[in-house]
């Protein structure tokens with residue numbers, strides 16, 4: 101997925117005005133373009149980390165997108181064709197990081213631990229944004245490259261789809277085709293579980309807001325009572341949501357995502373079918389005229 105830029109991230113960036121931003125997981129550069137706009141606005145720099153698609157055509161397409169972005173942003177953008185781990189330990193200091201790479205407990209908690217090491221080394225606690233803390237990967241690991249995850253941290257996985265309320269994967273369900281944990285929930289499973297476990301262990305004093313929009317994002321910020329950070333506290337207050345409302349919103353966003361990911365592929369199939377019917381009809385019409 102991607103972050104809710106206009107409603108959530110943009111206002112926060114306008115308050116914090118970060119000067120070095122890291123993006124983990126960029127795919128086709130949708131988020132990278134948004135983040136680069138902020139970098140230009142606040143004269144900042146940006147690191148993008150993505151190993152790119154293992155499929156050759158996908159990788160070529162992504163490489164072209166980033167070649168253009170690099171040309172358009174000389175001296176501002178650094179692209180690392182790599183996995184976040186262990187590369188994150190070589191980058192810093194930065195004052196904002198957007199994590200949207202491999203959506204599993206092990207990768208996310210290790211990325212957050214790397215952010216903590218950076219914060220302690222440089223004395224900068226960044227804005228940390230983690231995407232996909234809602235359904236389907238909040239409580240269910242997905243693995244882009246299972247072989248890169250230590251075996252003891254890998255759940256049994258399959259390529260079935262996910263349906264809200266069903267722990268088991270379902271043949272033909274939405275989000276099918278990804279490699280994901282066969283069962284939802286339980287310890288050390290999913291992105292939100294990684295964020296919660298990190299918050300329990302970290303020595304950093306962080307405030308956290310879970311935003312139940314799209315696939316859900318977690319925003320972690322240094323707690324700060326100084327008058328200068330009143331706008332940040334105002335932002336945090338604006339996103340304080342009661343437990344009951346929160347669980348209703350999580351359910352709604354899961355239903356919506358499942359629906360979008362069911363209807364989307366069906367409408368593509370419908371378009372292809374209509375095209376085949378139109379081609380067959382025009383072929384028949386031409387034959388009748390002969």
Ligand SMILES: C[S@@+](CC[C@H](N)C(=O)[O-])C[C@H]1O[C@@H](n2cnc3c(N)ncnc32)[C@H](O)[C@@H]1O
Pocket residue numbers: 101102103124125126127128129130131132149150151152153182183184185200201202207244
């Ligand atoms: C959901 S997409 C990111 C979407 C993007 N943030 C946006 O705004 O459109 C996930 C991306 O993470 C990348 N990825 C997978 N494993 C990764 C890892 N270990 N480190 C960094 N990126 C990773 C994939 O290649 C893919 O491009």
